[in-house]
Amino acid sequence: MDVVVRRALASEAPVLTRLAHAAKRHWKYPEAWIARWRDALTVAPAFVERHPVRCAVRDGRVLGFYAISGAGAVRDLEHFWVLPAHMGRGVGARLFADAVGTLRPDGARQLRIASDPFAVGFYRRMGAHLVSEVPSTPRGRTLPLLVFELEPARGRRI
Secondary structure, three states, X not given: OOOEEEXXXXXXXXXXXXXXXXXXXXXXXXXXXXXXXXXXXXXXXXXXXXXXXXXXXXXXXXXXXXXEEOOOOEEEEEEEEEOHHHOOOOHHHHHHHHHHHHHHHHOOOEEEEEOOHHHHHHHXXXXXXXXXXXXXXXXXXXXXXXEEEOOOOOOOOO
């Protein structure tokens, strides 16, 4: 069965939280860091109800998800996680294309992405470009800040 991207349900918040933790652990971060990031990696049911949260599902199993925040021309990618066993298999590209397809008709012109350093290559392949860095935790750590222009140059399609 093919991967289907659909709106996440508030009742799936625990599944999304476990998925985010599994994806972060895939990069072998120290458990002390994972513990510090627990709140940031937790997806509450109320968050799912208030934000556009969409998930990739195959045979009833959530393989990845993303969440967007903000309004107007500039939006932020709050979450973007894929189960480690499905990384590099097109799930992330499918989710990213869905995000772009959702944002364009909604009037967004730019998607900001505070990326995990290990995911920068993925976002660049999707067409985002590095613009800066933003502070993170633990203290002294920074995250790459990328931007994806939702009005692509002529001839480029995603």
